Amino acid sequence: MPTVIIDGQKVEVERDATVLDAAKKAGVWIPTLCYHPAVSISGSCRVCMVELDRGDWRQLITACNYPVRRDIVVYISSDRAERARRGVMELLLARSPESPELKELAERMGVKSTPYPTVTESQRSCILCGLCIAVCEDIIGKAAIGYAGRGVDRTVASPFRQPSEDCIGCGACAAVCPVGTIKVRVHEEQEEVEISPFKSRGKLLVCEQCRAPIVSTQVGEQALGKVEMNREEFRELMRLCPKCRRSKTAARLEAGNIDKQRGGRVVS
Amino acid sequence: MISVPARLTSPSDIENLANALREESRAAPRSVRVCIGTGCAAKGSRRLYELFLEAATQSGEDIRVEAKCVGCHGFCERGPIVVIEPGEVFYQRVEEPDVPEIFRETVLGGRVIEGLLYEDPSTGKKATKATEIPFYNVQERVVLGMNGIVEPTSIKDYIARDGYKALVKVLTSMTPEEVVSQVEVAGLRGRGGGGFPTARKWRSCREAEGSCRYVICNGDEGDPGAFMDRSIMEGNPHSVIEGMAIGAYAIGAEQGYIYVRNEYPLAVEHLKVAITQAREIGLLGKNILGSSFSFDIRINRGGGAFVCGESTALMASLEGRTGEPRAKYVHTVESGLWGKPTNLNNVETWANVPAIINNGGEWFANIGTEKSKGTKVFSLVGKVENTGLVEVPMGITLRRIVDEIGGGIRDGKLFKAVQTGGPSGGCIPAEHLDARVDFDELTKLGSMMGSGGMIVMDEDTCMVNVAKYFTDFLQKESCGKCTPCREGLSQMLHILNRIARGEGEVGDVEELGTLAEILEGTALCALGKTAANPVLSTIRYFRDEYDAHILDRRCPAKECRGLFRYEIDAEACKACGICLKNCPADAITGEKKVPHTINQEKCTLCGTCWEKCPFTAVLKI
Ligand SMILES: Cc1cc2nc3c(=O)[nH]c(=O)nc-3n(C[C@H](O)[C@H](O)[C@H](O)COP(=O)(O)O)c2cc1C
């Protein structure tokens, strides 16, 4: 197993583990934004820059995707590495000055403000890390959103910037967004869920008893396909919100008419 | 006419064919070669070819005349170009009405028409042959040697001129490792920009784990104004195919791709014809010339973006994905196209290979400098007398290119800088004009070899504006994937725009320096990493121009609008009234016989008076 020396600290990792993996193992923090263990690594945000010792020179590399294949020495807190990360963060802050999440990360990195004005116009609050796109494609198996435009005009959008037919309203994109730009909005009156800012809307499954929204209809249907218990029973349970479901189950238990042996794996 | 055998199945087949073809061409001593490269074709050379062809077919029985389409000669500015054999008579700026005269006088009569010859603007001397023209006689043509001679769409013509001889040589007498060694001895370095040693790349790819390997030719050529690769693909496509086949043999690849920029329809057409011809006679496909080596090539048209020329973006685009770069910590020679070992080389790199095999690595290594061997093709443009495509031995000084080949600066102006390396290259000032064309020397000067763009600038060029122009280009071409390039270039451009508007601030130059460091250190691909070169090199050599803009609100080259004013020289003014009539802002006053004046308050600095004045009495101050 190759050894990585991080700021003087030695760790062993599997071949082809990344420098970030090694740092985690060593308990050293390296900031990341576009990295998420669940999806393929794009290495696009560049906030995880560290220095790699090349003998007579040092190379700035991204920790998230640099594969360890031999014994290496890296520096996280060297001057140049810190300057590089700070530079990238300052540029991001200029792009998205409003995001509290970004500011919080910046502060943790010791970056208090940015010397740059905000000069780029499109989708200011989005840092274009691409996690939402990756999760939608890699994990959910849809491609409801993607990049549109090039360079500074790059944005994350649904095809033709129209509400996407492929969106199932699951909200996974919102869950991984590191700067809180993507939001799941529930429109109770229309019984619809909206993924903002993509304008995609889907019908909500609402509780048959109390009309509380449960989940988007399409997610419900997809979930049905994956459940290994009595489908009819699940279908029935799906129509209720967790609260009503609990009271119904309790009522049935009391009545003693549930087959406890057949308990499924539904998570409520 | 020699008919090509259905299929060449052994090395002796092709040798016999070449001999027969040579015999045949000896029988037709007269030929007319019409350039149909994109430059000349744009000036109607196709029509010239048709007219010559007609004349040739009607010329009677006793003499045989051959009319050929050939590729670019490089001197596009003087096109259309027509060369007559025997005598290599070089006619330039040929027009349709000239055809009958050329045919009668030169082709049939052997007399030279003075009026169509090139005339040296400084000496007034006429040149009959290309080699007598200074533009050509300093050049050394290894890659472009056959351009303008061979008919690009005729495999017979290529074979008659020793084409595919190098492929036969490697298949019959060299092991793959010997081929790599020859390229190593030659010291060939990539012509696509990076200057990476070609043999080292080939060897890594050959030794990489995996059963299936690919070779790719990069014909994306996105640098504005560059047309080196286009001319090779259009003018001598078989040389690229032969080079790739040799490389594939050395590396162990069976499939090749040529990725051609979408805007090059003629290159695509010629390559397609050439590939089909090679396949038909068995120089591509299964068991080439009866050997165990099989190789074929497919053409792909580029995705349109400049960044698609970057190796990983190009491969993504070939796979049908968005042409965006990825990290190269795992090299493409190990995991490239579809995750397989892949060797990518530039068009010019591939086109050098047959000559190296034919003449030996030593021969190639004798041309050039210690670490930069062979020749390099440049597209020479800008404020020089002669522009065009030039091929020079490495090691030649920039001065010789500018003064001898380029014929010096136009209109008696002073030289200011030469920009090399394409959009992310740098500007080299007069004090370094004796620098030699060499990968490392140009890099040391803050520029680079790049793929061969060369733009000459004169004293009227504002260097802040130059930096702004290239930064703007790169900012528009940035794919936007990574933060530093996407955001950093916008920030740089924002500062440069301010400076050029006269709103620069003390500290701007330093801030540009900081952003340059961020880009260089943290951008994902080479586009971003080198994008600050235009800014850095102009700051390095022309800091005074930045300061003049920032501190004095003045543009010394008088190019940045608002940072100079127009005035009328009372002595030169003939009071003709033209400026007065044309001024859209009514800022000019004057009467008959009274020198005119510009009201600076009203002047919008549009420059109309400056352009219109027939007496150059309007000055930029
Ligand atoms: C933004 C960008 C654009 C590029 N465009 C080209 C191109 O148009 N043609 C080319 O041959 N190489 C281009 N390159 C260089 C290629 O990535 C690659 O290094 C080259 O094709 C390798 O061939 P060589 O070793 O023969 O030079 C480009 C690189 C970058 C970063």
Ligand code: SF4
């Ligand atoms: S450096 Fe520029 S072109 Fe290259 S990946 Fe980053 S944004 Fe794209």
